[in-house]
Structures are given as C-alpha cells and as structure tokens.
Amino acid sequence: MKKGLHPLVMIALVAMVTLAGRALPTWTLSLATIAASNALIALGIVVLARTGNVSFGQGLFFAAGGYGVALIANTWGLTDAVAQVIVGAACGGLLGLVIGPLIARYSGIFFGMLTLALSMVFYGALVKSTALGGSDGFNVGRPSLFGMSFTDPREADFMLYAVSVIVTGFAGIAATILFRSEFGLASLAVRENNLRVEYLGLSANRIISINFLIAAIFAGASGAFALMAQRHIDPQFAYWTTSGEFVFVAVLAGNQSVAAVFVASMALELVRSFSNLYLPNTWQLVLGVFLLGVILFLPRGIGSLWIRDRHRRRHISATPPLTAERGAAP
Amino acid sequence: MNFFLTIILDGLIQASWLFIVALGLTLVFGVLKILNIAHGSFYALGAYIAATVVTMVAARSLPPSVGFVAMLISVALIASAVGLLLERGLLKMFYGRDEVVLLLVTYAVFLILEDVTKLIWGVNPIYATQPYELFGNLEFAGLYYVGYDLVLIPISAVIGFAIWFGLNRTVIGKIVLAVIHNEEMSVSMGVRVNRVYAVAFAFGVLLAALAGALTAPKISMQPGLSSDVIILSFAIVVIGGLGSVEGAAVGAILVGLARAASVHLMPQAELFMIYLIMAAVLMFRPEGLFKRETARRI
Numbered sequence: 001m002k003k004g005l006h007p008l009v010m011i012a013l014v015a016m017v018t019l020a021g022r023a024l025p026t027w028t029l030s031l032a033t034i035a036a037s038n039a040l041i042a043l044g045i046v047v048l049a050r051t052g053n054v055s056f057g058q059g060l061f062f063a064a065g066g067y068g069v070a071l072i073a074n075t076w077g078l079t080d081a082v083a084q085v086i087v088g089a090a091c092g093g094l095l096g097l098v099i100g101p102l103i104a105r106y107s108g109i110f111f112g113m114l115t116l117a118l119s120m121v122f123y124g125a126l127v128k129s130t131a132l133g134g135s136d137g138f139n140v141g142r143p144s145l146f147g148m149s150f151t152d153p154r155e156a157d158f159m160l161y162a163v164s165v166i167v168t169g170f171a172g173i174a175a176t177i178l179f180r181s182e183f184g185l186a187s188l189a190v191r192e193n194n195l196r197v198e199y200l201g202l203s204a205n206r207i208i209s210i211n212f213l214i215a216a217i218f219a220g221a222s223g224a225f226a227l228m229a230q231r232h233i234d235p236q237f238a239y240w241t242t243s244g245e246f247v248f249v250a251v252l253a254g255n256q257s258v259a260a261v262f263v264a265s266m267a268l269e270l271v272r273s274f275s276n277l278y279l280p281n282t283w284q285l286v287l288g289v290f291l292l293g294v295i296l297f298l299p300r301g302i303g304s305l306w307i308r309d310r311h312r313r314r315h316i317s318a319t320p321p322l323t324a325e326r327g328a329a330p
Numbered sequence: 331m332n333f334f335l336t337i338i339l340d341g342l343i344q345a346s347w348l349f350i351v352a353l354g355l356t357l358v359f360g361v362l363k364i365l366n367i368a369h370g371s372f373y374a375l376g377a378y379i380a381a382t383v384v385t386m387v388a389a390r391s392l393p394p395s396v397g398f399v400a401m402l403i404s405v406a407l408i409a410s411a412v413g414l415l416l417e418r419g420l421l422k423m424f425y426g427r428d429e430v431v432l433l434l435v436t437y438a439v440f441l442i443l444e445d446v447t448k449l450i451w452g453v454n455p456i457y458a459t460q461p462y463e464l465f466g467n468l469e470f471a472g473l474y475y476v477g478y479d480l481v482l483i484p485i486s487a488v489i490g491f492a493i494w495f496g497l498n499r500t501v502i503g504k505i506v507l508a509v510i511h512n513e514e515m516s517v518s519m520g521v522r523v524n525r526v527y528a529v530a531f532a533f534g535v536l537l538a539a540l541a542g543a544l545t546a547p548k549i550s551m552q553p554g555l556s557s558d559v560i561i562l563s564f565a566i567v568v569i570g571g572l573g574s575v576e577g578a579a580v581g582a583i584l585v586g587l588a589r590a591a592s593v594h595l596m597p598q599a600e601l602f603m604i605y606l607i608m609a610a611v612l613m614f615r616p617e618g619l620f621k622r623e624t625a626r627r628i
Binding site: 054102106108109110112113114116117118120121123124125127128239240241244247248251281282283284285287288289291292295296299 | 365420423424427428429430431433434435437438439440441442444445446448449453557561564565568572596600601602603604605606608609612613
C-alpha cells in the first residue's frame with residue numbers, strides 16, 4: 001500500500017473519467033451510471049469485509065436510501081441530484097447507526113444471516129405498505145442539478161453520470177485513505193484475529209460498527225443513484241437477490257484494491273447487458289459460472305491481478321479472501 | 331373457534347412441506363457446515379421434474395396414482411444423482427475454505443440452476459394438478475379440506491421420524507453424528523468422511539427435491555420459486571438452530587403457523603412476520619431455539 005497512488009492523482013483520474021462521459025454513446029452512459037452506483041455499494045461491502053464480515057443485506061440500506069429520497073422528493077419536491085445523494089446517504093447512515101452496534105457482536109455466517117433477515121423484514125414491510133405503493137412501488141420525477149433542470153435526455157443522462165462518477169470516485173478515494181490509515185489496518189487485524197485486537201486495547205465491536213456505518217452510508221447513497229437512474233422504486237431494492245448481486249461485485253473485486261471494485265462493477269454490467277441482448281435467460285448462468293471461476297482461480301479477486309507482488313508475505317497468511325479463518329474468531 | 335382451527339390446520343399443512351425442505355438444509359449444514367443457498371433451487375428442480383413426469387403419465391392416460399408414484403421415484407433418482415455430482419464435482423474443491431466462501435459457492439450454484447430451470451422449462455408457469463385430486467376432499471370439523479393437503483402432514487411426520495431414527499438409532503446415523511460433532515476425530519477413527527459428506531449432501535438435495543415434488547400438484551411452477559423457498563427455509567433453520575432436526579420441526583411449525591395466521595388475519599404481512607421472528611431469534615438466541623450440545627462459536 002506504500003506504493004499506492006497519491007490522492008491528487010486519483011482526483012485527476014476521477015475528473016478524467018467524468019469528462020470522458022462526454023464522448024461516450026448514450027447507452028454506455030446509463031450503463032456506467034448503474035455501474036458506478038453498484039460500485040459504491042460494493043465498495044461498502046469491501047470496507048466491511050475487511051473486518052471479516054460479509055453483509056448479505058446491503059439491500060436494506062440501498063432500499064432505505066432509495067425510499068427516503070423518493071418520499072422526500074415526492075412530498076417536498078426536492079429534485080436536486082446532489083441533495084438527493086446526501087439524503088440517501090443520511091437515510092442509510094442513520095439506519096446503519098442503529099443496526100451496526102447491534103450486529104457487530106456476530107461474525108461469519110451469523111452476521112450474514114442476520115443482515116439478510118433484517119433486509120427481508122424491511123422487504124416484507126415494504127411489500128405490505130400500501131401507502132408506499134406495495135409491491136409495485138411508485139415513480140419519482142427527473143432529478144435536477146443546482147437549480148438547472150434537464151429536458152434533453154442526453155444531458156440528463158450525462159448529469160447523472162457525472163454526479164455518480166464523482167461521488168463514487170470520492171468515496172473510493174476516501175476508502176483508499178481509510179484502508180491506509182491506522183483504523184483501516186486495525187480493521188484488517190479484526191479479520192485476522194479479533195481476540196488479539198481486543199488484547200491490544202482496541203474494541204473490535206467498535207471497529208466493526210464504524211465500518212458497518214460506512215458501508216450503510218455508501219449503500220444509502222447508492223440507493224439514491226439507483227432511484228434517480230430508474231425514476232422508480234419498488235421493494236425489489238431490499239430483496240435478498242439484489243443484495244446478493246452487490247456481494248457478487250465485492251467478491252469479484254476482492255479487497256486488495258479500490259479500483260478493482262469499479263472494474264468489477266463495470267464488467268458485471270457489461271456482461272449483464274450483452275447476455276441480455278444475445279442470450280436471454282442466461283445471464284445468471286453466466287454470472288454463476290463467473291463467480292465460481294473467480295472463487296476458484298482468483299480467490300483474492302480481480303484486484304490481485306495487478307497487486308500481486310506487493311504483499312508477498314501476506315500471500316501465505318491471508319489467502320481467505322473476505323473473512324477470517326474458520327474458528328479463529330471466538 | 332373454527333377460525334382458529336383453520337389457521338392451525340393451514341399452518342400445519344404449510345409446516346409439513348416446509349419441514350421436509352428445512353430438514354435437508356439443516357442436515358447439510360450439520361454435516362458439511364455449508365449454508366446451502368442453492369437448496370431452494372433443488373426444491374424447484376424437484377417440483378419441475380415432478381410436473382414433467384406427471385404430465386407425461388397423464389398424457390398416456392394412466393391413473394393419477396401412477397403419476398404420483400412415478401414422480402416421487404424419478405425425482406428421488408434424479409435428485410440423488412444431481413446431489414452426488416455437485417458434491418463430488420464442485421463442492422469438494424472448496425472444502426477447507428471459509429464458511430462464507432462456501433456460501434458464495436452455493437450462491438453461484440443457485441444462480442446457475444435458476445437459469446438452467448428457465449432454459450429447460452421456460453418462464454411460463456406450468457402445472458401438474460392431476461395427483462391433487464388423488465385423495466378426494468375430506469370434511470374435518472365442519473371444514474372442507476383437499477385430502478392431498480392433509481396427507482402431507484403424516485408424510486412429513488414419517489419422514490421426520492425416519493431421519494431422527496436413522497440418525498440416533500442406527501450405526502450409519504451414529505457415524506454421521508460423529509462427523510457432525512468432530513470431523514478430525516472421526517477421520518482418525520477410520521470414518522470415511524468424504525463418503526459421509528457426499529451422501530449427506532445428496533440426501534439433503536433429495537429431501538428438498540422430494541418436498542418440491544410433493545408440493546408440485548398444489549402450486550404453479552415459475553421462476554422465483556426457488557428464491558422464495560430458500561428464504562423461508564433459512565428462517566426455519568435459523569429459528570430452530572442450524573443443524574438440529576428437532577429445531578427444524580419446531581421452526582417449520584412456527585413459520586407455517588405464522589404464515590397461515592398472517593394470511594388469514596393480515597394478508598401480505600407474511601414475510602415480514604416470519605423474518606421478524608427470525609431476526610428476534612438471532613438477536614436473543616443466535617444459536618437458535620434448540621441449542622446443540624456442541625457449542626458453536628457465534
């Protein structure tokens with residue numbers, strides 16, 4: 001991690017990618033928007049996974065962000081894209097603040113099950129709430145930016161693309177800084193052996209809670225983007241297969257590199273749209289085979305393709321990709 | 331009074347097939363320590379195969395009882411083969427990896443099977459209602475029930491008892507229990523753990539597929555079936571305690587009753603109720619209502 005990019009270089013990269021959107025054809029633009037939004041939530045899962053816990057219920061915060069934004073947009077007419085992202089992040093974050101400390105005690109499979117259960121509770125509640133449109137959901141208007149409204153669909157698409165790439169980019173930079181910080185290294189230590197972390201005077205629960213909160217904030221913001229891109233929301237946001245897809249991106253990316261999350265997310269969206277186009281009803285098949293291949297041949301994700309040599313010594317100790325070794329956690 | 335009886339009977343009917351599914355899930359977790367997301371897909375696979383067989387039998391204008399027996403036999407054969415193949419061909423490669431990694435592997439299998447069923451049987455709902463009339467209609471305390479539904483209750487009770495008996499009162503069962511409790515020790519005592527793994531997984535697949543076959547005449551088979559079923563059976567095994575047969579029974583009855591009650595009293599609150607119970611159980615008794623003797627690390 002010492003040889004990582006300087007944050008200023010990363011900011012320049014984000015700016016370049018944003019401007020490149022001007023040259024992209026329209027269909028890639030909306031694809032890239034979804035990919036950036038999914039990358040944001042997957043990034044949250046990676047942040048959390050560094051503590052050894054995989055959340056199978058990020059759909060909960062995704063839906064909380066989406067519904068929060070949609071309700072505020074429809075009642076108070078808040079259409080500003082940036083404000084919507086902030087609202088989404090706040091909704092996800094508030095929920096994460098409540099839930100995080102409660103489930104920080106769990107690890108491994110129980111952590112996954114509990115997050116899944118909570119997201120399914122939310123799904124069940126959403127389906128039955130007729131005020132929120134039940135299982136059909138409801139529509140919201142087109143987002144604006146700083147008082148400008150976009151009538152040309154191409155301009156609107158680019159605006160959304162720009163906002164999502166910039167927000168996700170900055171989240172990525174923040175995550176990189178976090179990973180290199182003392183706190184980020186302590187998170188890794190929790191994954192390796194949380195008992196020793198406690199002996200060193202740190203609170204493993206607190207570390208997990210904070211990482212959980214970060215993941216929830218990212219998920220909420222990602223929900224806001226998904227809402228703006230689709231201009232429609234329904235309980236499917238909270239369904240477990242939605243969460244599963246985000247975990248998929250995180251596994252594909254591995255926890256070595258932030259850039260890998262973006263690459264993985266974009267790869268997934270490309271695979272999805274091409275198999276939708278040419279092989280209908282098989283994209284889950286492709287996805288499944290892809291996932292098996294990654295787990296089998298790239299256990300540390302596609303990030304390990306270009307960060308192979310940096311941690312020679314950790315190769316031996318850190319082969320399990322996302323979580324602590326079995327039985328290491330009491 | 332009748333109202334409550336309806337709920338209880340409906341709940342038990344639900345619980346009967348849910349129990350068979352959950353039994354497979356809990357058995358696979360107990361032996362292989364894999365939380366099998368693809369379990370719901372095996373249920374769907376069983377249901378689809380049963381529908382095909384039933385339709386084939388009906389097309390030859392044979393009586394529905396033949397169809398019923400034929401579907402059970404063919405599902406049992408195909409499911410065991412699929413289970414053995416998957417365990418030997420795929421899961422074996424991931425043993426020793428983390429529990430969560432294995433969870434993701436089964437998630438991949440779920441994704442693959444989801445599309446395989448779509449490719450084979452299409453996306454339109456298919457039906458296999460012929461065996462449903464097999465047992466006629468029965469009157470029970472002033473309520474009319476389809477005989478087939480009521481027959482499911484003793485069938486699942488028999489299956490549950492057979493598994494309990496097999497595990498606790500036979501040599502093979504004792505060996506399986508030994509593997510569940512301590513794999514390393516079993517190996518050193520000469521147990522062929524690999525074989526136990528393969529058989530246990532195939533048996534888990536068999537149970538899920540059998541439950542699918544048994545419910546096939548009651549429902550319409552369409553995509554999304556597997557993800558609904560896995561979500562219910564997850565709730566059951568977590569409520570009852572992962573790896574516990576008694577727990578699966580209690581969990582199935584609780585979930586069945588909760589489903590029936592919410593259908594009658596508060597429609598659509600169904601999933602909400604079930605998952606609320608599951609979250610509450612996880613919060614206060616993470617090891618499930620039935621704590622196993624081997625204290626698992628949470």
